[in-house]
Amino acid sequence: MLEIIFLVIFGRRLAKTAREKGHSAGWGALALLWIVGELIGFFLAGMLGIGSDILTMYPLAILCAIGGAVAAWLIVKSLPDRHASNDDDDGGGAPPVENRHYDPANPFSPPRKG
Numbered sequence: 001m002l003e004i005i006f007l008v009i010f011g012r013r014l015a016k017t018a019r020e021k022g023h024s025a026g027w028g029a030l031a032l033l034w035i036v037g038e039l040i041g042f043f044l045a046g047m048l049g050i051g052s053d054i055l056t057m058y059p060l061a062i063l064c065a066i067g068g069a070v071a072a073w074l075i076v077k078s079l080p081d082r083h084a085s086n087d088d089d090d091g092g093g094a095p096p097v098e099n100r101h102y103d104p105a106n107p108f109s110p111p112r113k114g
Helices: 002-020 025-048 054-077
Strands: none
Touching: 002 025, 002 054, 025 054
């Protein structure tokens, strides 16, 4: 039950972070990596012969689930920020070019700076 509550809160937090970066809230579905990690953990515990019952296999499953949650968080955190503009003077992008040969009669003449 606590896992379900955590997954709902974690999914909402991932969706909020994605929305703040200008992406779809669908990135919150990456919270399902928790469940995938947990299933992989159970599978690994069974393959490694760590335990024959669920209680001895559960710690490895939780560790893998935490790994899945960390992976989901890192993926959403590494999304590029779509709200960042290229007009900043942070050194990114090409500097604006001043057009000294502006011809208003020429429709193909690039606009003047400013």
